[in-house]
Amino acid sequence: MANIEIDKERCKGCCLCVSECPRGNIRMSELLNSSGHTCAEIIELSECNACALCCQICPDLAIRIHASDETPPGPLIRIQETGVSKQPSGDRKQETPIGGQE
Amino acid sequence: MANIEIDKERCKGCCLCVSECPRGNIRMSELLNSSGHTCAEIIELSECNACALCCQICPDLAIRIHASDETPPGPLIRIQETGVSKQPSGDRKQETPIGGQE
Amino acid sequence: MSSQGKILLKGNEVMSEAAIQAGCRFFAGYPITPQNEVPEYMSKRMPQVGGTFIQAESEIAAINMIFGASAAGARCMTSSSSPGISLKQEGISYIAAAQLPCVIANMQRGGPGLGNIRASQADYFQAVKGGGHGDYRLIVFAPSTLPELYKLTMNAFDYADYYRNPVMILGDGILGQMAEPVEILPYEPIVELPEKDFVLDGCKGRKPRVLKTLFLRPSMALVRHNDLLQASYKKITAELKLHEETETDDAELVIAAYGITARIAKGAVKIARQNGMKVGLIRPITLWPFPDEPFKRAARTADRFLVVEMSGGQFIEDVKLASECKKPVEFLGSGGGWYPTPDNIFEKIQTIYETEALVD
Amino acid sequence: MSSQGKILLKGNEVMSEAAIQAGCRFFAGYPITPQNEVPEYMSKRMPQVGGTFIQAESEIAAINMIFGASAAGARCMTSSSSPGISLKQEGISYIAAAQLPCVIANMQRGGPGLGNIRASQADYFQAVKGGGHGDYRLIVFAPSTLPELYKLTMNAFDYADYYRNPVMILGDGILGQMAEPVEILPYEPIVELPEKDFVLDGCKGRKPRVLKTLFLRPSMALVRHNDLLQASYKKITAELKLHEETETDDAELVIAAYGITARIAKGAVKIARQNGMKVGLIRPITLWPFPDEPFKRAARTADRFLVVEMSGGQFIEDVKLASECKKPVEFLGSGGGWYPTPDNIFEKIQTIYETEALVD
Amino acid sequence: MEFKRPTALLDACTHYCGGCGHGIVHRLVAEVIDELGIRQRTIGTAPVGCAVLLYDYFNCDIIECAHGRPPAVATGMKRVLPDRIIFTYQGDGDLAAIGTSETIHAANRGENITTIFINNAIYGMTGGQMAPTTMIGQRTTTTQDGRDITSEGPPIKVCELLSSLDGVAYLQRVAVSTAKDVIKAKKAIKKAFVNQIEGRGYSLVEVLSMCPTDWKLTPKQAVDFVNNEMKKVFPLGVYKDKK
Amino acid sequence: MEFKRPTALLDACTHYCGGCGHGIVHRLVAEVIDELGIRQRTIGTAPVGCAVLLYDYFNCDIIECAHGRPPAVATGMKRVLPDRIIFTYQGDGDLAAIGTSETIHAANRGENITTIFINNAIYGMTGGQMAPTTMIGQRTTTTQDGRDITSEGPPIKVCELLSSLDGVAYLQRVAVSTAKDVIKAKKAIKKAFVNQIEGRGYSLVEVLSMCPTDWKLTPKQAVDFVNNEMKKVFPLGVYKDKK
Amino acid sequence: MTDHETKIIIAGFGGQGVVVAGNIIARACVIEGKNVTGMVSYGAEMRGGTANATVVISDREIAGPFVERPDIAIIMNQPSLDKFEDMIVSRGLAVLNTSLVDRNVQRRDLDVAEIEASRIAHRLGNVRVANIVAIGAFAARTNLLEMSSLARGIEDLFKSKKAALVDINKEALRQGAQMMARFKE
Amino acid sequence: MTDHETKIIIAGFGGQGVVVAGNIIARACVIEGKNVTGMVSYGAEMRGGTANATVVISDREIAGPFVERPDIAIIMNQPSLDKFEDMIVSRGLAVLNTSLVDRNVQRRDLDVAEIEASRIAHRLGNVRVANIVAIGAFAARTNLLEMSSLARGIEDLFKSKKAALVDINKEALRQGAQMMARFKE
Numbered sequence A, B: 001m002a003n004i005e006i007d008k009e010r011c012k013g014c015c016l017c018v019s020e021c022p023r024g025n026i027r028m029s030e031l032l033n034s035s036g037h038t039c040a041e042i043i044e045l046s047e048c049n050a051c052a053l054c055c056q057i058c059p060d061l062a063i064r065i066h067a068s069d070e071t072p073p074g075p076l077i078r079i080q081e082t083g084v085s086k087q088p089s090g091d092r093k094q095e096t097p098i099g100g101q102e
Numbered sequence C, D: 001m002s003s004q005g006k007i008l009l010k011g012n013e014v015m016s017e018a019a020i021q022a023g024c025r026f027f028a029g030y031p032i033t034p035q036n037e038v039p040e041y042m043s044k045r046m047p048q049v050g051g052t053f054i055q056a057e058s059e060i061a062a063i064n065m066i067f068g069a070s071a072a073g074a075r076c077m078t079s080s081s082s083p084g085i086s087l088k089q090e091g092i093s094y095i096a097a098a099q100l101p102c103v104i105a106n107m108q109r110g111g112p113g114l115g116n117i118r119a120s121q122a123d124y125f126q127a128v129k130g131g132g133h134g135d136y137r138l139i140v141f142a143p144s145t146l147p148e149l150y151k152l153t154m155n156a157f158d159y160a161d162y163y164r165n166p167v168m169i170l171g172d173g174i175l176g177q178m179a180e181p182v183e184i185l186p187y188e189p190i191v192e193l194p195e196k197d198f199v200l201d202g203c204k205g206r207k208p209r210v211l212k213t214l215f216l217r218p219s220m221a222l223v224r225h226n227d228l229l230q231a232s233y234k235k236i237t238a239e240l241k242l243h244e245e246t247e248t249d250d251a252e253l254v255i256a257a258y259g260i261t262a263r264i265a266k267g268a269v270k271i272a273r274q275n276g277m278k279v280g281l282i283r284p285i286t287l288w289p290f291p292d293e294p295f296k297r298a299a300r301t302a303d304r305f306l307v308v309e310m311s312g313g314q315f316i317e318d319v320k321l322a323s324e325c326k327k328p329v330e331f332l333g334s335g336g337g338w339y340p341t342p343d344n345i346f347e348k349i350q351t352i353y354e355t356e357a358l359v360d
Numbered sequence E, F: 001m002e003f004k005r006p007t008a009l010l011d012a013c014t015h016y017c018g019g020c021g022h023g024i025v026h027r028l029v030a031e032v033i034d035e036l037g038i039r040q041r042t043i044g045t046a047p048v049g050c051a052v053l054l055y056d057y058f059n060c061d062i063i064e065c066a067h068g069r070p071p072a073v074a075t076g077m078k079r080v081l082p083d084r085i086i087f088t089y090q091g092d093g094d095l096a097a098i099g100t101s102e103t104i105h106a107a108n109r110g111e112n113i114t115t116i117f118i119n120n121a122i123y124g125m126t127g128g129q130m131a132p133t134t135m136i137g138q139r140t141t142t143t144q145d146g147r148d149i150t151s152e153g154p155p156i157k158v159c160e161l162l163s164s165l166d167g168v169a170y171l172q173r174v175a176v177s178t179a180k181d182v183i184k185a186k187k188a189i190k191k192a193f194v195n196q197i198e199g200r201g202y203s204l205v206e207v208l209s210m211c212p213t214d215w216k217l218t219p220k221q222a223v224d225f226v227n228n229e230m231k232k233v234f235p236l237g238v239y240k241d242k243k
Numbered sequence G, H: 001m002t003d004h005e006t007k008i009i010i011a012g013f014g015g016q017g018v019v020v021a022g023n024i025i026a027r028a029c030v031i032e033g034k035n036v037t038g039m040v041s042y043g044a045e046m047r048g049g050t051a052n053a054t055v056v057i058s059d060r061e062i063a064g065p066f067v068e069r070p071d072i073a074i075i076m077n078q079p080s081l082d083k084f085e086d087m088i089v090s091r092g093l094a095v096l097n098t099s100l101v102d103r104n105v106q107r108r109d110l111d112v113a114e115i116e117a118s119r120i121a122h123r124l125g126n127v128r129v130a131n132i133v134a135i136g137a138f139a140a141r142t143n144l145l146e147m148s149s150l151a152r153g154i155e156d157l158f159k160s161k162k163a164a165l166v167d168i169n170k171e172a173l174r175q176g177a178q179m180m181a182r183f184k185e
């Protein structure tokens, strides 16, 4: 079992890791994190071969693999459950906040 | 005999025509024109084959070849004879007038 | 659309549509917040009206495209915001020197440097005194509402042609970004437009023309050209000063503000009057030429001025000069994206009333 | 070389050598007349002293190289003339915003546009009010002789470091091109120099540093940064005003002039005094901060001012503001390469005396 | 196998949109800095563009530059501090539009600096206008019917353009649209830094990168756009490697 | 055989130094304008450089531009007046230093204009400073010991640089240092104008040209310098000819 | 503070459609012949973080487009509540998207309208119409604007680009209003 | 006009060394401890045409470097004579390079020193030292500066770059002066 972990507060729900995992071992959860993103989650920790391809593609360094002797860092901050289902947040900027730009 | 003519008031004495003439038929005269340039002159009109190579290289359009039925334009303006001998005026700007520049 | 034929548009769109209506057929610009709606709007509208939109590779290229397009006879425009306008300064000096008509919009943002994208009025000196080199002047319009932005933009093209002088629309991020209902009125020239006898379009049927800003020979040629420019500036100064006055007749305290700030200051005047304070407002509509008469007048009747500007203090100098330093001038302002509200202007008014016996 | 250790140098060379003496070790510039001797001199001298000379691909690149070199801790300088300085405006605004020390020379020429290569003082507003965007200030020195140019250039580096503010040497084509005997005195810091704790040279042994001009968060961050800048400007204003006065004590008419024009005006003062006219001269040495006290003083004792400048009238505004519009201000000036002589200043003085009863 | 945040990157959450390529490239640059042990003598330049807040993420000295001018700023710094490592990180608007001149001349002078060039075919920060690298037919807010070759010209290929300059040491185009590409991209970035350490001159790595937001695509679609469209127009590979 | 002043050239004595290449190129452009019968619909741009007074010599409409900006100005004009013939005439400082960006982008947009590019390896007008095209070892007033490749980089080769841009229609490098070269140069210039008439897009002719004054050579030596030195570094030929 | 002005702020994540919401409210005002200015407060935010739109409505001339102290705040998520709760004027209205807000309003002097906007939108098949649900709730609670004007505002906005979205948005508006009405009863 | 100032103009073609001439005169002044300013009047001229250098010498502070009305004009060619003849102050001195001037001075109120500077220079083997010949003549005629100072000025100027030129220039100076002296006798 790989010492892999997705930091849900860092995840922006882009799904890139999902398609990158050669084992199909990542999915988008039903969770929104405190910034409103749906989060990726490892389906089956034991299935992970620690190939780190998901880590390579993750734009937000949300996926960590620890050396097996290392303990993973503290618990996640706050995950809020809602009725809102899986929603890739890449979409969420379809409407660009006017002016929020240089 | 080619209807060739060097406009001495236009000539800036660069000598380029001299080296370009396949017949060696141009030389620098002993004359300074009113702008202080020594001028090129045709050595022997009858020697010119009207190849116009001199015209091609002349940066100042000082050499004209007329159609044989055309009369050449009026006389030159003022040539002043001095004791100063042939002096290619390309040199004359070795000392750049300071500031006379954009 | 409402029954009054008004539509809701952002300031940047209002300005763009006004330009199109006024016959602007060439726009070159480079993206920068908070004016991005201008190139975006133009990129869509220009092809529809047979005009040209170019997203230039830089602000410098854009202003020089304007130089070319104006010389070729087109009504033309560029727009940007503070850092981009700084980059255009050389080009602006050339355009003014060549007396080419065009419209330049600056939707000011916070500075200096990259600053931020909040609105600001800290490019006043640059616009009004000349950020480029040499003695030149831009006609500078400072609209304070979107309907006025619409109208002044149209007028800008006319005055540019009429005086053969670039006109700047000095707006800010708020004016560009806010949305208000505006009526898209048809264009009517505000002055009789002269023939464009400077246009370079090939010398068919006439002598070749030269458009230049270099005057080398004789040595006084450039002085003479400057005399010509100064004469033109004198004429503009005599003819074009625009301003609006609010309740200045009996005012003890006269607020001076322009653009969006003036609009906010109007709110403060209202509050002050409700509180029995005799406060008025002078709002220059042209920042150059500067409407000095109302300030001279007010300097005789009022006790004090209060300048409000979204900058560390630039416009204040022209207020002092226009009023001939006759009365004290208080200041409320800051650069960097500070916005006044009617309330904090009113607070300032109260402080002034408290600390100074206004009527002595 | 003379017995007094003076050597004959052109103004541009004097300024360059002063920079080298003051420890300037990075120069980036782009050719433009009438300041070409500066890059030329620097290209030769910099390698000799282990410094860097770069002929940049443009004025914009040059000013941004200065931004980098200053951030890296070098004493650095760029120079240009009017159109080139216009191109640097964005960069100057960034440097001022980042509070990076550096020296920028403008050897002004005739404008606007390409203009000509005669001397001019028509970039006054640009230098003093800020041709770039935002509320920033340059310290502006206006030397009027070559020995003074030598000294002020050295001082410029010190004040730039001391105040962490760019300093502009506002010269002109005459000052740059004229040759005079100058003594190459050794460099002595004029103020105690602070440690450069802003330098980016790798974070070894310290926390990483950031040099930036963007202040997005929180929304008032940029306002606070502007407050900081304004506080610095206030300090400079309190400490650094420099001027020279000539025969103002009993003067009825006080000439105001700066730079080379002031030097010429001094000749006119002499003539006037010989003719029994009580004429004096105030010459600001710093154009920003502007030395207003002498003008305030003169406004009490004199009857009238005469501003002489090689422009259509820019410096005149500061004279009016400094003297609080208390006395009439006459004007002699023109842009585009017009030069005054002591004689024609004196003529103007005569006209003033004739048409106005100065002492009433 | 272990995978963790490089020390050259601060432990901060970025402001980038989900699926944005900037985050990946940040990590790669930081990993390279870590691996080469140069963090304490590295100075980065932040561009004007979505990466303007670079300084909030990198754990080294950072100077934020005017739009398009990082190569000039880096030149100034490097000449003053020749033994420090200077990198510029620039978008396509920054490097190939307003900064064209600075890029070409710094490259041609052979300034011994490293440039990371993010080609996302768009002006990200300003909300999606055409970039010099926008593809033919690509819709942006200033090419609403797609970029038209007759009025806007074709996309500029920076590696190809710079490859004619004798002063340039190293040019490679990579992508970050697949994990494999990411691994390759890192190698190229490392080489570009090593070149500088060894004094070889100007090295540039062009990174094809996703901007789902302004492309108006989901992150997955954005990745596909890079893989299926951009790589065709901007072929990956080494364009110059001067020994 | 007849040889006379083209009508597109005014009967004026130029301000150029003796042996300067500008005069030759002026004549060639004027002859081409005459031959194509386009004088009355041609608008030329004058650069800032020794050719700034172009307008005193050409018998057609001329607009004088800010240093480096002729391509932008020409773009503005051509878009407004697509049926007029617009040419820019630019020095190497103008085109390849301060105007690099404008050149590259006008070229890449495929603006339908004609550029005559005078490469004289120096800043003529300002008195002989290094140009982007100055040769290695060449002494100028700002490279008094000769241009040094390590600090100044190698000369920029404009035709080579632009040839990677898909938007460009035609690029040729010619010289005016021998009569034969002059004759070839004219053909290239003519082609560059014909391209515009036929709407093919951006055409540029680079002309290796003499600046005896700032090279501090006699005109004869200057011609030799072009023939023996410059042609080696800047090979003549067609660099692009898009059909 | 200037009398007769109603100041509204709509705040949420970028992408929650706060700008569209502001736009629709402003359009409804135009339709009703009211003076209105709309504005996106883009001060601190770039990408991510909260975005907010403000609308000022009045029968008279409007002084400025700023809303420092809103009369009405439509709060689409938790961070926006944290940020704006204190700014609302006393006796003002807070419309809360309770789907994404996990605490109650602390202040006692506010009128609070709670609506599970995101959940309702999700049920409607597009979570992104939560903004319109919230507008519906706001409209029903305040009677400041006619539902019909808002509906026309929706039509005007979407008809050109995304006609397909008109219906679902109108339905969202209706359900938001209805939900509010139900609470009222 | 300011008293005690001597204003000199040296005018000729570009390339006739007028700038060098001005430079040497100014150096001589420095050597003699006089106040001096030198300037190239570059107003109208670019390439070609006339170039001119001006020098102002004084025992006091010098007001400006301009010479509108020279006390002394060293005229190296015909166009310069045409241009400057009228500007010279009454009783001023005109030094004429008669080799390249083909008419006499018209004014009656001038002191005129004629010297075939170009021819003499030509005989010396380098026509470009005509400027120095003219300076020699000027110096001999005015006694404003010591010959030795001018010679040292020449040394200073050329020693660094073109040491080879020192001798011929010194000889040109000598011959110019001698020629003047001869006329005087």
Ligand SMILES: Cc1ncc(C[n+]2csc(CCOP(=O)(O)OP(=O)(O)O)c2C)c(N)n1
Pocket: A102, C030, C031, C032, C033, C059, C083, C084, C087, E048, E049, E050, E051, E067, E090, E091, E092, E093, E094, E095, E118, E120, E122, E123, E124, E125, E126, E131
């Ligand atoms: C002088 C200037 N012009 C324009 C801008 C506005 N601006 C900010 S970022 C940007 C473009 C960003 O695009 P790019 O460089 O491709 O970076 P990205 O955001 O795509 O990563 C522009 C035009 C500015 N800040 N300064």
Ligand SMILES: Cc1ncc(C[n+]2csc(CCOP(=O)(O)OP(=O)(O)O)c2C)c(N)n1
Pocket: B102, D030, D031, D032, D033, D059, D083, D084, D087, F048, F049, F050, F051, F067, F090, F091, F092, F093, F094, F095, F118, F120, F122, F123, F124, F125, F126, F131
């Ligand atoms: C903005 C600006 N920068 C610099 C100059 C000064 N300048 C005039 S011409 C020139 C360079 C001329 O060189 P080039 O373009 O090669 O033309 P050439 O004279 O060699 O024909 C320069 C730098 C200027 N006029 N404007």
Ligand code: SF4
Pocket: A002, A004, A020, A021, A022, A023, A024, A025, A026, A042, A047, A048, A049, A050, A051, A052, A053, A054, A055
């Ligand atoms: S490490 Fe490899 S196997 Fe494990 S989750 Fe990531 S991609 Fe899948």
Ligand code: SF4
Pocket: A006, A010, A011, A012, A013, A014, A015, A016, A017, A018, A039, A040, A057, A058, A059, A060, A061, A062, A063, E019
């Ligand atoms: S790639 Fe990273 S940010 Fe994207 S969904 Fe996966 S874990 Fe989240």
Ligand code: SF4
Pocket: B002, B004, B020, B021, B022, B023, B024, B025, B026, B042, B047, B048, B049, B050, B051, B052, B053, B054, B055
């Ligand atoms: S036309 Fe030919 S032969 Fe005649 S002079 Fe000229 S080059 Fe010589």
Ligand code: SF4
Pocket: B006, B010, B011, B012, B013, B014, B015, B016, B017, B018, B039, B040, B057, B058, B059, B060, B061, B062, B063, F019
């Ligand atoms: S080429 Fe022309 S200018 Fe030169 S010497 Fe011959 S005729 Fe005279």
Ligand code: SF4
Pocket: E015, E016, E017, E018, E019, E020, E021, E022, E050, E120, E124, E125, E210, E211, E212, E213, E214, G047
């Ligand atoms: S706008 Fe594009 S480039 Fe910018 S952060 Fe978002 S996805 Fe990345």
Ligand code: SF4
Pocket: F015, F016, F017, F018, F019, F020, F021, F022, F050, F120, F124, F125, F210, F211, F212, F213, F214, H047
């Ligand atoms: S300086 Fe050079 S380019 Fe300029 S005119 Fe003289 S020879 Fe020609």
Ligand SMILES: [Mg+2]
Pocket: E091, E092, E093, E118, E119, E120, E121, E122, E123, E124, E131
């Ligand atoms: Mg981009």
Ligand SMILES: [Mg+2]
Pocket: F091, F092, F093, F118, F119, F120, F121, F122, F123, F124, F131
């Ligand atoms: Mg050149």
